[in-house]
Amino acid sequence: MKNTDFVVRFAGEGGQGFLSAAIGFASANTKAGYHAQTFATFPSQITGGPTWMQTRISIDPVLSRGDEVDVLVVFNEYAYETHKNEVKENGFILYDSDQLNIEPSEKVLGIAFEKLAKTTGNARAANMVMMGALAELVGVNLSVLEDFVKERWGDTSRYGEQIVPQNIAALKLGSNEVQDRGFKLAEIEPAKPLNTSQIFLNGNEAISLGAYSAGVEFYVGYPISPATTILIWMEKNLVEKNKFVHQVSSEIEAITAIIGASYGGKKSMTATAGPGFSLMSEGLGLAWMAEIPIVVVDVQRGGPATGLPTKTEQSDLLSSITPAHGDVSLPVVAPGTVEECFYATIEAFNWAEKYQGPVILLSEHGLAERQQNIPKPDINSLKIENRIINQSTDNYYRYESQGISPMPIPGSPGPYVANASEHDKMGDTTHLPERHIEMTERRFKKLEILKDSKYEYINSKSEIILMPWGGSKGPGFEAFEKLQEKNIDIGWAYTMFLNPLPEKLLIELQSKKLVIVPELNYLGQFSSLLRSQGVNAKSITQYTGLPFKVQYLVDQITELSSKR
Numbered sequence: 130m131k132n133t134d135f136v137v138r139f140a141g142e143g144g145q146g147f148l149s150a151a152i153g154f155a156s157a158n159t160k161a162g163y164h165a166q167t168f169a170t171f172p173s174q175i176t177g178g179p180t181w182m183q184t185r186i187s188i189d190p191v192l193s194r195g196d197e198v199d200v201l202v203v204f205n206e207y208a209y210e211t212h213k214n215e216v217k218e219n220g221f222i223l224y225d226s227d228q229l230n231i232e233p234s235e236k237v238l239g240i241a242f243e244k245l246a247k248t249t250g251n252a253r254a255a256n257m258v259m260m261g262a263l264a265e266l267v268g269v270n271l272s273v274l275e276d277f278v279k280e281r282w283g284d285t286s287r288y289g290e291q292i293v294p295q296n297i298a299a300l301k302l303g304s305n306e307v308q309d310r311g312f313k314l315a316e317i318e319p320a321k322p323l324n325t326s327q328i329f330l331n332g333n334e335a336i337s338l339g340a341y342s343a344g345v346e347f348y349v350g351y352p353i354s355p356a357t358t359i360l361i362w363m364e365k366n367l368v369e370k371n372k373f374v375h376q377v378s379s380e381i382e383a384i385t386a387i388i389g390a391s392y393g394g395k396k397s398m399t400a401t402a403g404p405g406f407s408l409m410s411e412g413l414g415l416a417w418m419a420e421i422p423i424v425v426v427d428v429q430r431g432g433p434a435t436g437l438p439t440k441t442e443q444s445d446l447l448s449s450i451t452p453a454h455g456d457v458s459l460p461v462v463a464p465g466t467v468e469e470c471f472y473a474t475i476e477a478f479n480w481a482e483k484y485q486g487p488v489i490l491l492s493e494h495g496l497a498e499r500q501q502n503i504p505k506p507d508i509n510s511l512k513i514e515n516r517i518i519n520q521s522t523d524n525y526y527r528y529e530s531q532g533i534s535p536m537p538i539p540g541s542p543g544p545y546v547a548n549a550s551e552h553d554k555m556g557d558t559t560h561l562p563e564r565h566i567e568m569t570e571r572r573f574k575k576l577e578i579l580k581d582s583k584y585e586y587i588n589s590k591s592e593i594i595l596m597p598w599g600g601s602k603g604p605g606f607e608a609f610e611k612l613q614e615k616n617i618d619i620g621w622a623y624t625m626f627l628n629p630l631p632e633k634l635l636i637e638l639q640s641k642k643l644v645i646v647p648e649l650n651y652l653g654q655f656s657s658l659l660r661s662q663g664v665n666a667k668s669i670t671q672y673t674g675l676p677f678k679v680q681y682l683v684d685q686i687t688e689l690s691s692k693r
Contacts, residue, residue, distance in 0.1 A: 131268075131315055131316050131317060131318045132199075132267075132268070132314065132315045132316070132317045132318065133187060133188050133189065133317070133318055134185060134186060134187030134188065134189070134191070134195075134317070135185070135186055135199040135200070135267045135314065135317060136183060136184070136185045136194070136195035136197065136198050136199050136200075137151070137154065137183070137184045137185075137186075137198070137199065137200045137201075137202065137263060137267065138181055138182070138183045138184075138198045138200075138201050138202065138212060138215070139151045139181060139182050139183075139184075139202045139204075140179075140180070140181035140201065140202070140203050140204065140208035140209075140211065140212045141180065141181075141203065141204025141205050141208045142178065142179065142180060142204065142205055142207075142208075143171055143172065143178050143180040147182065147202065147204060147256070148169060148171075148180070148182050149256075150256040150259065150260060151167060151169075151182040151183075151184050152167060152182075152184075152500055153260070153277065153281070154184055154260055154263065154274075155167050155184045155186065155329075155500055156277065156329050156500070157273050157274050157276070157277030158186045158269065158273060159327060159329050159502040160273070160276065160277060160280075161269075161270075161273040161276075161320055162320030162321065162322065162323055163186050163187065163188060163317075163320045164186070164187045164188070164189060164190050164191050164502060165184060165185065165186050165187075165191060165329075165500070165501065165502055166184075166185050166191035166193075166194060166499060166500070166501045167182060167183065167184050167185075167194075167498075167499060167500040167501070168182065168183045168194035168495070168498075168499060168676065169181070169182040169183075169498050170182075170439070170440065170674070170675065171439055172439060173354070173437075173438045173439045179207060179208070179211065181208065181212065183195065183198070186267075186269075186317070188317070188318050188319075188320055188321050189321075191501065191603075192603040192604065192606055192607040193603045193604040193607050193676070193677075193678075193679055194676060196678045196679055196680050197215060197216070197217045197220075198212070198215050198216045198217065198220060199216075199217055199220045199221075199267065199314060200216075200220060200221050200222075200223060200263060200266055200267060200314070201213065201215070201216050201220070201221070201222045201223070202222075202223045202224070202259060202263065203222060203223070203224045203229070204224075204225070204228070205228075205229065206229060206231075209222070209224065209229065209231060216236070219236075219314070220236065220314070221236050221237070221238055221266055221312060221314065222236060222237045222238065223238050223240070223259070223262060223263065223266065224237070224238075224239050224240075225239070225240065225241065225242045225243065225255070225259075226239030226240060226241050227241045227242075227243060227244055228243075238262070238266075238307070238310065238312050240258065240259075240262055240303065240306045240307075242255040242256070242258045242259050242303070243255040243258075245258045245299070245302045245303070245306070246258050246299050246302075248302070249295045249296075249298040249299050249302070250291065250295055251291070251292070251295040251296070251299070254295055254296050254298075254299035255299075257278070257296045257299035257300050257303070258299045258300070258302050258303040258306075259303060260274055260300060260303065261274065261299065261300035261301060261302060261303025261304040261305075262303035262304065262306055262307045263303070264300070264303075264304060265303070265304040265307035265308060265312075265313070266307055266312060266313065266314055267314050267317060268313070268314060268315065268316030268317045269317060271300055271301065271304050274300050275297050275300060278293055278296045278297055278300070279293055279297075282296065325504040325505065326504070326505040327502045327503065327504060327505060328502065328503060328505045329500060329501070329502045330467065330500065330501070330503070331358075331467065331496075331497065331498060331499055331500050331501070332464070332467050332470040332492060332496035332497045332498070332499055333355070333356070333358045333359050333362070333428070333470075333492075333497045333498075334358070334362060335467050335468070335470035335471040335474075335503070336359055336400070336426060336470045336471070336473075336474045336490070336492060337359050337362035337363060337366070338471055338474075338506075339470065339471040339472065339473070339474025339475050340363075340398055340424070340474050340478070341366065341367065342471075342475060342506070342508055342511055342513075343396065343474060343475045343477075343478035343479070343513055344396050344478070344513060344515070345363075345367065345372075345396050345397070345398050345424075345478070346371065346372055346373070346390075346395040346396045346397070347372070347373045347386075347387060347390035347391075347395040347396070347397040347398070348360075348363040348367055348373070348374045348375075348387075348397070348398050348399065349373075349374070349375045349376070349377050349382070349383050349386045349387060349399055350363070350376065350377070350383055350399045350400055350401065351376065351377055351378070351379055351380050351382070351383050351401065351405060352376065353380075353401055353402045353404065353405045354402060354430065354438045354439060354494075355402060355428050355430055355438075355439065355494045355497040355498060356400040356401050356402050356405075356426060356427075356428040356497070358497070359400040359426065359428075360374075360376060360400065364376070373390070373395075379408065380399075380401055380405035380406070380408040380409050381408050381409070381411075381412065383399040383401070383405075383409070384399065384408075384409040384412030384413065384416075384423075384425070385412050385415075386399075387399050387423050387425075388412060388415060388416050388419075388421055388423060391416075391421045391422050391423050392419075392421055392539070392545075392547055393538065393539060394516065394518070394536075394538040396422075396478060396482075396516075397422075397423050397424070398423065398424040398425070398426065398478075399423075399424075399425055399426070400425070400426035400427075400428065401425070401426070401427060401428070402427065402428050402429065402430050402438070403427065403429060403430055403432045403433070403436070403444075403445050403448075404432070404434065404435065406425070406427045406445065406448070406449070406452065407448070407452075409425065409452070410452045410453050410454075411453065413425065413452045413453050413457075413459065413487050414452075414453030414454065414455065414457060414549070415549045416486060416487040417453060417457050417459065417486055417487055417572065418548070418549055418550075418551075418572075419547040419548060419549060420485045420486050420527075420528070420536075420572070420575075421485070421486065421487070421547060422481035422482050422485055422486060422487070422488075422516070423481060423487045423488070424474070424477045424478055424481055424487075424488050424490060425487060425488070425489055425490070426474075426489075426490045426492060427445055427449055427489060427490070427491050427492070428492045428493060428494060428496075428497050429441070429442055429443060429444065429445045429491065429492065429493040429494065429599075430442060430493075430494045431444075431494075431672075431674050432444055432445075437674045439494070440494060440674025440675070441493050441494035441495035441600065441649060441674060441675065441676060442493065442494070442649050442650060442672065442674065443493055443598070443599050443600070443601065443648050443649040443650050443654070443655075444649070444650035444651070444652070444654065444672075445491065446461070446463075446491065446598075446627065446650075446654040446655055446658070447652075447654050447657075447658070449461050449489040449491050450489075450627075450628050450658075452489075456569055456573075458573065458576065458628065458629075459486075459487055459488065459489050459628070460477075460480050460481075460484065460486070460487075460488045460489065460576065460579055460628055460629065461488075461489045461491050461626075461627045461628040462476055462477045462480065462488065462489070462490050462491065462625050462626055462627070463490075463491040463492070463598055463599045463625055463627050464490075464492060464496065464599070464625055465496075465597070465598070465599055465600060465601070465602030465603065465623065465625065466496075466501075466503075466600075466602060466603060467496065467499055467500075467501040467503055468501075468503040468504070469602075469625055470492060470496060471503075471506055472506075472625075473490060473625050474490055475511060475513070476582075476625070476626075477489075477490040478513075478514070479512070479513065479514040480579055482514040482515060482516055482517075483514055483533070483578055483579065484533070484575045484576060484578055484579055485533060485536065485575065486572075486575070491599065491627070492599075493599055493600045493649075495600045495676050496599075496600045516536060517533065517535045517536060518535055518536060518537070518538055518541065519534075519535035519536060519537040519538075519541070519542060519543040520535070520541075520542055520543075521535075521542060521543060522542045522543065525537065525542070525543040525544065526554040526555050527543070527544070527545060527546070527554070527555065527556050528552060528553070528554045528555070528556060528568060528571065529554040530571075531570070531571050531574050532574070532575070532578075533575065533578070544556070551564060551565050551568060552564075552568065553568075576629050577629075579626070579629055580629050580630070580631060580632040581631065581632065582624065582625075582626035582631045583624065583625075583626075583631070584622065584623065584624035584626070584631045584633075584634040585621065585622065585623040585624065586620070586621070586622050586634065586637065587609075587620060587621040587622075588618075588619065588620035588621060589620055589637065590620070591618050591619055591620035591641075592618075592641055592642040592643070593618070593619050593620065593641065593642060593643045593644075593645065593689075593690055594619070594620045594621065594622050594638065594641050594643070594644045594645070595608070595609050595612075595619055595620070595621055595622070595644075595645050595647075595686060596621075596622040596623060596638070596644050596645065596646055596659075596666075597623065597646065597647045597648065598623070598624075598627060598646070598648060598655050599648075600649075600676065601647045601648060601649060601676070601677055602623055604647070604676060604677040604678070604679050604682055605623075605647050605677070605682060606621070606623075607679045608647075608677075608679050608682035608683045608686060609621050611679065611683050612683060612686060612687070615687075617686075617687060617690060618690075619645075619686065619690060620641075622634060622637070622638065622644070627655070627658075628658075630662070635662060635664070638659065638664045638666075639662075639663045639664055641664070641665065642665065643665055643666075643667060643689070643690075644656070644659060644664055644665065644666040644667070645666075645667060645668075645669060645686055645689055645690075646659070646666055646667065646668045646669065647668070647669045647671075647677055647682055647685075648668055648669070648670060649670075649671050649672060649676070649677070650670060650672060651670060651672045652670075653667075653668030653670050655668070656668040667689065669682065669685045669686070669689070
């Protein structure tokens with residue numbers, strides 16, 4: 130019987146080059162029609178330290194990184210000792226026999242990667258030898274990797290005429306070594322034909338492309354893991370006339386700069402992580418008070434303080450909703466997949482324009498670094514909200530109504546006073562109690578127009594609902610499918626739009642006996658938010674810096690369901 134998917138883990142020390150090999154292996158298989166998803170975890174130092182990356186290849190869309198490992202590729206003894214127990218019973222461990230001394234067994238395969246690479250004339254082709262051996266082990270046709278090599282290094286003017294034949298020779302050497310020794314997993318089924326064009330990218334790239342498609346005109350940011358690559362993408366790509374990108378000296382400068390740019394009429398955005406987001410608190414309060422549209426991306430990492438800067442967590446939800454002092458409730462959009470990172474960014478810009486204020490796009494490290502193939506978006510089908518600009522010169526008051534009023538742009542018709550103090554309908558400062566009541570109610574009333582967002586709802590008649598958020602969606606849905614196979618009566622709910630929640634979904638949740646929320650934090654933040662809105666919600670929490678394993682969720686959900 131053929132496999133429908135397999136999981137490969139590469140483990141060693143940072144700087145050994147296997148992260149690029151893992152991404153290359155995944156990318157090559159997506160070009161052959163398979164689905165792939167990567168997961169990486171590494172320490173916060175620049176180089177060195179225990180690092181590993183996992184690649185899951187499947188004939189179907191990949192929901193999670195995979196619980197167990199089919200093939201473990203180790204690059205040092207520490208990696209072998211740390212990860213060997215996560216290999217499946219019928220799996221294999223692959224290593225460089227010239228670098229490590231591991232006791233032989235029927236599931237351990239040592240190959241002299243570097244020595245074989247040297248026979249091709251290119252000692253740097255050791256990873257190609259390894260990938261050829263890996264392809265043979267898991268039953269991937271070697272032509273898949275050969276095509277990848279030709280595409281990656283086929284430019285002879287840049288790479289020379291020898292690099293492609295040398296790398297292909299290295300692939301064949303690795304494959305032949307496995308064949309000669311008789312090691313083999315069950316062959317993977319042929320890839321299913323795909324109906325749409327695919328692109329292979331990570332979550333931060335998807336966010337950047339989403340912002341570009343939404344019409345971002347002004348981007349400034351300060352480097353911070355794991356959000357820095359968004360700044361780098363913008364510096365390389367947001368280069369047209371009347372577009373602006375700049376690296377500033379602090380997150381405080383970033384938030385005030387994008388507020389100023391939006392005040393001047395530009396769609397503006399920045400991206401940061403938890404520590405930087407904390408520094409933006411006062412600026413976010415200003416944008417809420419003055420009703421200025423901006424998008425702030427918070428790529429969550431382990432906290433608080435410096436915390437776990439290169440690990441994943443979902444612990445900034447409550448602070449993203451109420452980052453400023455006083456009565457504030459910021460809209461929050463939280464994508465759950467790489468594909469959703471693209472569309473969630475567009476929705477965040479649309480929300481900012483529709484309700485005229487700051488919107489938080491809440492991503493996380495596990496999405497930022499995850500490489501995955503997704504259907505290529507149809508740019509022409511996107512709905513983009515643009516600024517409603519005041520054109521009237523007759524007695525115009527910026528903050529007059531309880532709804533949305535057109536925004537005057539400085540230098541164009543209509544007076545515009547953007548004031549961080551409480552103000553009257555014109556924007557002038559006032560401390561009168563009745564004006565504070567009026568404007569507070571105006572600011573919160575605007576959130577009502579955001580309550581018609583989309584959501585997923587399956588088995589709606591079940592009294593128990595599983596509702597993850599953010600990057601826990603994939604493992605959550607895979608667990609849901611396994612529970613369905615076991616005939617456990619449970620429903621599924623999910624939305625990217627966490628604040629405000631879709632009104633119809635909230636009404637449904639309020640009628641259920643129990644809503645189970647898997648989330649990567651200690652406090653159970655989303656379930657506490659749901660309980661504050663009349664939902665009987667209980668969290669399954671994890672705060673290891675790693676994503677959920679599917680079987681862990683299945684066990685926990687089964688236990689919670691049985692108690693009801």
